[in-house]
Amino acid sequence: MTQHTVPCHPETVRVAASHQARAGQIASEMAAIAATGMVLPGSITERRTRCGRDNCACHADPPRLHGPYWQWTRKIAARTVGRWLSPDQQEEYQAWIDNDRRLRDLLGQLEELGAAALDADPRRNRRHRPADNRTGQTSP
Numbered sequence: 001m002t003q004h005t006v007p008c009h010p011e012t013v014r015v016a017a018s019h020q021a022r023a024g025q026i027a028s029e030m031a032a033i034a035a036t037g038m039v040l041p042g043s044i045t046e047r048r049t050r051c052g053r054d055n056c057a058c059h060a061d062p063p064r065l066h067g068p069y070w071q072w073t074r075k076i077a078a079r080t081v082g083r084w085l086s087p088d089q090q091e092e093y094q095a096w097i098d099n100d101r102r103l104r105d106l107l108g109q110l111e112e113l114g115a116a117a118l119d120a121d122p123r124r125n126r127r128h129r130p131a132d133n134r135t136g137q138t139s140p
């Protein structure tokens with residue numbers, strides 16, 4: 001499937017060829033990552049801990065802490081939620097998190113292309129700026 005439809009209206013908004021080419025590269029990479037299904041939000045953090053036994057090496061000087069343990073955390077509704085991972089899970093799911101970060105980075109690049117296109121849009125007209133109308137409302 002190399003043919004794909006354009007959901008917007010290219011006849012009304014002309015996008016520079018270089019813009020279109022870069023967007024196509026970004027879309028290809030995003031699609032390739034999405035197709036793996038290996039995308040995970042949040043982050044994986046290494047934790048080392050002390051136990052409750054007073055004579056344990058983790059309380060020595062210098063201490064030898066337990067671990068490493070691996071914890072996956074993410075934000076849900078402004079709350080951080082965590083889950084412990086096994087070492088092999090940590091190795092595997094770190095790649096999923098890296099994919100998520102790359103997707104967000106690529107989306108950011110797409111948004112920057114959009115912002116640059118709007119900046120370059122010659123239809124900007126200073127007379128239409130609402131300088132005399134602080135509320136932005138036009139009702140009398």
Ligand SMILES: [Zn+2]
Binds near residue numbers: 051052053059
């Ligand atoms: Zn200990």
